[in-house]
Each structure stands twice: as C-alpha cells, then as structure tokens.
Amino acid sequence: MTSTAPPRTAARSRQGPPLVVRDVDGPAEMADCVALYERVMGLRPGDGSLNPRLLTALQHNSGLVVGAFLGDHLVGFTYSFLAREHGTDGSGRRLYQYSQLAVVAHERQGLGIGRLLKLGQRDRCLAEGTTLIRWAYDPMQTRNAHFNLDVLGAVVDTFKPAMYGTSGFGAATGESTDRFIVSWHLDGAARPAGPAPEPPPGGHRAGEVYDEGEDRIVVLPDDWDRLRAETGPEHAARLRGRVSRTFARLLADRTAVSCVRLPDGLAAYRFIPRAAAHGPTPRP
Ligand SMILES: CC(C)(COP(=O)(O)OP(=O)(O)OC[C@H]1O[C@@H](n2cnc3c(N)ncnc32)[C@H](O)[C@@H]1OP(=O)(O)O)[C@@H](O)C(=O)NCCC(=O)NCCS
Numbered sequence: 369m370t371s372t373a374p375p376r377t378a379a380r381s382r383q384g385p386p387l388v389v390r391d392v393d394g395p396a397e398m399a400d401c402v403a404l405y406e407r408v409m410g411l412r413p414g415d416g417s418l419n420p421r422l423l424t425a426l427q428h429n430s431g432l433v434v435g436a437f438l439g440d441h442l443v444g445f446t447y448s449f450l451a452r453e454h455g456t457d458g459s460g461r462r463l464y465q466y467s468q469l470a471v472v473a474h475e476r477q478g479l480g481i482g483r484l485l486k487l488g489q490r491d492r493c494l495a496e497g498t499t500l501i502r503w504a505y506d507p508m509q510t511r512n513a514h515f516n517l518d519v520l521g522a523v524v525d526t527f528k529p530a531m532y533g534t535s536g537f538g539a540a541t542g543e544s545t546d547r548f549i550v551s552w553h554l555d556g557a558a559r560p561a562g563p564a565p566e567p568p569p570g571g572h573r574a575g576e577v578y579d580e581g582e583d584r585i586v587v588l589p590d591d592w593d594r595l596r597a598e599t600g601p602e603h604a605a606r607l608r609g610r611v612s613r614t615f616a617r618l619l620a621d622r623t624a625v626s627c628v629r630l631p632d633g634l635a636a637y638r639f640i641p642r643a644a645a646h647g648p649t650p651r652p
Contacts, residue, residue, distance in 0.1 A: 375491040377484060385439035387481065389488030391427070392435040392445060398423045400442040401435065408471040415537045418469075423447060432465060432492050436472070436485045444472035444485050448501065464500035465493050483519055490554050499555045504531060504547040506540075507615060508592040508608060510635035513548075513627035522550040523645055524624040527615050539593060543605050546612050548624070574634060575607050577614055583640050584618055586611065590635040 377389040392401055398420035405411075405418055426449050427433045436444035448467035467489065472481045493501060502525070505512045516522045525548075532545040572578060574589045588611065589595040596604040618624075622639040629635050 375488070375495055377488045377491065387443075387484060388437045389434060389484050390437065391492070392423070392433040392442070395420050395424065397435065397442060398433070401433065401445045401447070404442055404445065404473060405469065405471055408474060410538050412538065432489060434485060434489045434492060436481050436488070443476045444470070444481050446470035446485050446489050448489065448503075450498075451502070462500065463498060464502055465489070465498055467501050467503040470503075482515060486520055486552075490552070494554055499553065501552040501554065502549060503552075504528065504549050506592075507546065507548045507637075508588060508611070510588050510590055510592070510627050510629070510637075513624075513637065514629070514635070516550050516552075517624060517626050518628065520552055522552040524548045524619065525551050527612070527619050529612055529616070539596060542601050543596075543608055544612070546608065546615075548615075572634075575610050575614075577618075580638075582644070583638055584622060586614060586618070586637040586639065587630070588635050588637070590629050590633055594633075 374391045392398060401423060402418045402420055409415075411417055423433050425431075426447060430450035431448055433447045434445065435442050446467055447469055448465040450463060451466040452463055453461050470482060470485060470489075472485070489501065493499070503516075505516060507513060507524075507527075517524070528547045528549060530544045531547040534544050535541055536543050536545045572587050574587055574595070576587050578585050578587075592604070595607075618639045621642055623642050623645045624637050624639050625645060626638040627635060628638075
C-alpha cells in the first residue's frame with residue numbers, strides 16, 4: 369500500500385451506487401479479482417491463473433492493482449508492475465508500468481467502465497511520476513484494439529509473434545499467441561489518429577490490405593471468436609498466420625493508431641508512417 373492516499377475516481381451510474389475506481393484493498397478484494405479474472409476469461413483447469421498473494425506482492429512493490437467498484441462489488445480491475453526499458457547504450461532506460469491485464473465483468477462491458485478503470489490506472493501512475501504504460505493484446509481482437517487505440521489513444525510499438533507460445537488457451541488453443549505491444553503516453557503529446565477508414569472498396573475481405581494515401585488499411589473480421597467458431601480453428605489459424613506476416617511487414621516503418629468496425633462483419637486497422645506518429649491524445 370502507498371503511504372499517501374491514492375486517487376479515487378467516481379462516476380454516477382443511472383441507478384444504484386456510484387462507480388468508484390480505487391486501489392484494491394486487502395486479501396478478500398484480491399480474491400474477488402482472481403475470481404472475476406477466471407470468470408471473464410473463461411479459464412479451465414490447467415489454463416493457469418492469478419492468485420491473491422501475487423497481486424498483494426505486486427501492490428506492495430511498486431505495482432498497481434486498481435479496481436472498479438459498484439458499492440462493495442468489484443466489477444472490473446487492472447494490474448500492472450513497474451518495468452524499465454532496455455537501453456542498448458545505457459540511455460533511454462525510463463521506468464513505466466507494464467499492465468498485464470484489464471477485465472470488466474461480462475454483464476458490465478461496453479458501458480464505459482473499462483475506460484474509467486484505465487483512467488484510474490493512469491491517475492495512479494501520474495501521481496507517482498510515471499508517464500508511460502505498456503501492455504500486450506491479441507491484434508485479432510479488434511474490439512480490444514479499438515479500445516486501446518481509439519478510446520484510450522495508445523499506439524502500437526511492436527509485434528511479438530507467439531509471445532506466450534505457439535498455442536493459446538481456451539477457444540484459442542492451437543492458435544499462435546501473437547501480441548501487439550502498445551504504449552500509452554500519459555503526458556499527452558498530440559498524435560493524429562487519422563480518419564476512420566471508409567468501408568473497403570468492393571470485394572475486400574478479411575486479411576487484405578489496401579492503401580489510403582500513405583496509410584495502410586488492414587481488414588479483419590470484427591469478431592475473431594465468431595470467425596473461429598463459424599469457419600473452424602484451422603481456417604482461423606491460417607488467416608492469423610497470413611495477417612501476422614502483414615503486421616510484421618507494416619510495423620517495420622509504420623505504427624497502428626486506430627481500429628474501427630466496418631459494415632458486413634469487418635473491422636479495419638489504420639497503419640500510419642512512424643514519422644507521422646508523435647504521441648497519443650486520449651479521447652476526451
Ligand atoms: C476490454 C475491456 C476491459 C474494456 O472494458 P469495457 O468496460 O467493456 O470498455 P468501455 O465500455 O470503457 O469501452 C468500450 C469500447 O471498447 C470497445 N470494446 C472492447 N472490448 C469490448 C467488449 N468486450 N464489449 C464491449 N465493448 C468493447 C468497444 O468497441 C467500445 O468502443 P466505443 O465506445 O467506441 O463503442 C472489457 O471489454 C473486457 O473485460 N474484455 C474481456 C477481457 C479482455 O479481453 N481484456 C483485455 C485484454 S487483457
């Protein structure tokens with residue numbers, strides 16, 4: 369626990385208690401976090417999990433465990449730990465929080481709670497003088513991408529193919545655990561997100577790339593889990609492999625700044641030249 373009172377953020381819901389974003393406090397609330405995590409991620413025996421002792425240890429040692437509460441009821445949380453950049457020449461070794469996870473209860477998703485949670489995490493970082501948060505996410509999960517890039521204003525730094533191995537867990541078993549690493553700059557330098565892509569000109573399908581001036585637009589399904597369920601895991605794994613090669617190529621000199629839903633079950637990433645990306649502006 370910190371010695372000074374950590375920031376709390378409150379937002380009034382239409383009915384019932386206000387939503388409060390604050391540090392998770394004590395073993396019972398840490399256990400609530402673990403239970404919520406397992407529920408939201410649909411973990412099965414053998415998938416591995418968190419435990420309350422780990423969260424407590426992180427919180428006591430420069431990590432953050434921030435929860436969203438309706439009254440006493442935990443409806444979301446995020447946790448992170450202090451990390452240091454690897455500088456090749458001893459320079460640029462700044463500190464940041466690496467955020468391992470953010471979850472909101474299924475029945476409360478899409479209501480703005482995740483955004484308030486991340487803003488609470490941001491406030492906790494700024495209070496401690498940390499101006500950068502990084503995390504990883506599966507680039508095929510385009511709603512998460514939209515949340516990270518458009519809602520929060522993070523930018524994609526790097527691509528880590530098979531970050532946790534060549535096979536994921538749960539429904540993603542058998543699919544490579546490819547991840548984008550995003551940076552969320554909290555000191556608010558402006559960066560252009562660019563306009564939302566127009567619906568792709570006729571005939572574009574998931575996996576294809578097209579040009580909009582200097583930008584590259586990558587078309588994906590708007591719901592990866594549905595695609596896997598409808599077309600089968602082999603098709604999903606093949607498409608992932610193909611798109612991953614595209615991502616690796618584009619990220620050599622570009623960065624992704626936006627991912628939006630398009631008609632017809634599609635979504636699209638916008639990659640802009642790195643030189644044009646100066647830093648994010650979170651959506652007000
Ligand atoms: C990602 C997550 C934390 C976002 O929290 P949230 O409370 O649903 O997000 P918000 O309501 O603040 O923002 C919703 C925005 O994010 C997008 N979003 C991302 N995932 C979403 C989801 N599962 N349900 C609804 N919206 C989602 C929406 O498109 C929406 O954008 P819009 O406002 O432009 O329409 C939450 O959906 C979640 O727990 N998902 C499952 C766990 C997960 O994948 N976590 C991230 C990787 S660790």
